[in-house]
Amino acid sequence: MSHSWELRAREWVQVRSNDQTRAVPAHQASETMQTTEFRPLKYVLITPARDEAAFIGKTLESIVAQTVLPLKWVIVSDGSTDRTDEIVREYVARHDWIELLRRPERKERHFGGKVDAFNAGYARVKDLDFDVIGNLDGDTSFEPDYIEYLLGKLSENPGLGVAGTNYLEDNSMKYDYRFTNIEDVTGQCQLFRRECFQQIGGYKPNKDGGVDLFATLAARMHGWQTLTFTEKYFIHHRPSGTAKVSKLYVEYHNGRKDYAFGCHPLWQPFRATYSLTRKPWVIGGCLLFAGYYWAMLSGTPKSVSDDIVRFRRKEQMNRLRKLFHFS
Numbered sequence: 001m002s003h004s005w006e007l008r009a010r011e012w013v014q015v016r017s018n019d020q021t022r023a024v025p026a027h028q029a030s031e032t033m034q035t036t037e038f039r040p041l042k043y044v045l046i047t048p049a050r051d052e053a054a055f056i057g058k059t060l061e062s063i064v065a066q067t068v069l070p071l072k073w074v075i076v077s078d079g080s081t082d083r084t085d086e087i088v089r090e091y092v093a094r095h096d097w098i099e100l101l102r103r104p105e106r107k108e109r110h111f112g113g114k115v116d117a118f119n120a121g122y123a124r125v126k127d128l129d130f131d132v133i134g135n136l137d138g139d140t141s142f143e144p145d146y147i148e149y150l151l152g153k154l155s156e157n158p159g160l161g162v163a164g165t166n167y168l169e170d171n172s173m174k175y176d177y178r179f180t181n182i183e184d185v186t187g188q189c190q191l192f193r194r195e196c197f198q199q200i201g202g203y204k205p206n207k208d209g210g211v212d213l214f215a216t217l218a219a220r221m222h223g224w225q226t227l228t229f230t231e232k233y234f235i236h237h238r239p240s241g242t243a244k245v246s247k248l249y250v251e252y253h254n255g256r257k258d259y260a261f262g263c264h265p266l267w268q269p270f271r272a273t274y275s276l277t278r279k280p281w282v283i284g285g286c287l288l289f290a291g292y293y294w295a296m297l298s299g300t301p302k303s304v305s306d307d308i309v310r311f312r313r314k315e316q317m318n319r320l321r322k323l324f325h326f327s
Contacts, residue, residue, distance in 0.1 A: 161196030161224025187212020255291020262309030
C-alpha cells in the first residue's frame with residue numbers, strides 16, 4: 001500500500017497544552033505543544049472467519065483504509081469451504097501486515113470453535129509489542145477513522161479495558177442504550193487493552209456462544225471499565241445468529257441462552273418487553289420470553305460459573321433499581 005509509513009504514524013500520543021495533558025493523534029500534535037509522554041497505542045487484530053466470502057471483502061477494505069493501521073492482522077480461516085481464503089490471499093499479497101492462517105475443516109459451526117480459531121491467531125501475535133488487541137468479525141465494515149476513534153478512547157482513559165460501538169443491522173441501530181447495558185461491548189468488534197485481556201485469560205470457549213459477553217463481565221469483575229461508545233458505529237452485514245439458525249428462531253434461542261448465561265428471572269420480562277418493539281416485531285419478544293422460561297422449567301443447566309451468575313444478576317438488579325428509582 002502506498003504511503004503506508006504515513007498511515008502507521010497516525011498513532012495516539014499524550015501531549016501537554018495550556019497545563020493540561022490530553023490524548024491526540026500524533027499527526028495532529030501541534031509544534032507549540034510540549035510533549036510530556038510519547039505513548040503510541042499499537043494494536044493487533046484477529047479475525048476468525050468461517051465461510052465469509054460474501055462479506056469479508058468489505059471487512060478487508062475497511063481495515064486497509066483505516067487512518068491507523070494495525071501492527072498485525074491475523075485472519076484465521078476456520079475450515080472455510082467457500083472463497084474466503086482466496087479473497088484474503090489477494091490482500092495478503094499486497095499488505096505484509098496481513099496474515100492468513102488456515103485451520104482444518106470441521107463439521108459443526110459453533111462459538112467454541114470460534115474461540116479456538118481466535119486463540120490460534122493470538123498465538124501468532126502474542127510476542128509482538130502491542131498495547132491493544134482487537135477481535136473483529138469478518139462480516140463488518142466501518143469508516144476509515146473508526147479504529148482511530150476507539151484507540152483515542154482507550155488512550156484517554158487508562159481504566160478502560162474494553163471498548164466498542166453500537167452497530168447497524170437490517171437498516172436500523174441494533175441497540176437502544178436507554179434500555180440496553182452500555183457496558184456490554186458487542187463481540188463483532190471488541191478492542192481490549194492488553195493488560196485487561198491477559199488478566200481475564202482471554203476468551204473462554206462456550207459452544208452456546210456469549211464469549212464476548214463473558215469477556216466484558218470478566219473484565220468488570222477484575223475492576224476494568226467496559227464501554228460502548230455511541231458517536232460511531234459499524235455495519236454488521238449478516239444478522240446476528242443467522243449463521244447457524246433461522247432468523248425467526250434466533251430470539252427463542254436467545255431466550256434459552258439468557259437462562260443458561262445466568263440472567264435474573266426478574267430481569268427477563270423487561271428484556272422481553274423491550275424486544276417486542278424490535279424486529280421481528282412482537283413475535284421476537286414473545287419467543288425471547290418463552291425460550292427463557294422453557295429453559296428454566298426444563299432444567300437447562302447453566303453454562304457459566306456461579307461467580308458470573310451472581311455478578312451478572314447483581315448488575316441487572318442494580319439497573320432495575322435505578323430504572324425505578326429505588327435506593
